[in-house]
Amino acid sequence: MTSFYPVDPDEPPGPPGRGRLGRPLGPIVAQCPAEHRAWLELVRQAYLESGLTMTVLSRRVHMARSKISELMSGRKYPRWELLATIAAEVRLPAGPLYRLWRQAAPEIRRKSRAWSAETAATVAVQHSPPLHHTGFRDLTESGYGFYASVFLPGPARAAAVEETYDQLWLAWAKALSSPDIRRHGWGVLRTSVMSRTPHIDNCHHFLHTAFDTLALHNLSGLEHAQAASEQLAETQDLLRAMSRLPAPQLDVIVLRFLGGMTEDEVSDLLGVPLAAVRSDERHAIRFLDSVLCPPPDTEGTPS
Structure with a gap:
């Protein structure tokens, strides 16, 4: 076969990992999307x-x-x-x-x-994914799709979910060897979703679709413009506060209160113990209460 590029002289394969022959790979450039x-x-x-x-x-x-x-x-x-x-x-x-x-x-x-x-x-060679991969997708796709929908509009949501399963397929052996494949898969999904999520206010996550969903739900039945306006403001305040939660707490709150999932369902989807779900939920609620319902300022109040 004729080469289109100059080819370097032969060299025997080196062992994988440490001790391999040849120069190590350089880093990926910072500007790589x-x-x-x-x-x-x-x-x-x-x-x-x-x-x-x-x-x-x-x-x-x-x-x-x-x-x-x-x-x-x-x-x-x-x-x-x-x-x-x-x-x-x-x-x-x-x-x-x-x-x-x-x-x-x-x-x-x-x-x-x-x-x-x-x-x-160009037509890519089509292969069927590993059987376990198909089973894993069947168990997680609904939860993954909902989570992505909270942060992303339709096309971006679908792209994030598909990217997640393709990445898992490409490194399926690594996924299977991880301590918990559910936790590993969730990490891949979250990275894919957050890389597409708009950010505001110090890189806080803007819950794009969640605002529309909560606003429509909360405004149903409100007849007065002032009440509707106040409800919208409260919804914005809630989502803005949620965006400041640490990643584990944010995920639990999104799945529990926006997705309506039970504690057991969240534990299964995330691959974390039930006690961790309860702890994250408790800390998140405490933080949200402190932001949305701060204690009254008693400074200067006569005793």
């Missing part, structure tokens, strides 16, 4: 676990080491045909990787006609 980074980190991890050196990978994919390093650093967005070749060598399934790559591509490249034609003509 979140959706690009989402799949790139998984490709890098698969390469490190493969035991291949950069030289051996260069020979196998017929690409110069400098080009592979550029791809692995996120400095440029690769064509699918190049990424697919590397994915095959490091044993990553093409289907979920292609979806992640395609999802990130419009955010990074201005698609010319040639780019669009190349993308449209």
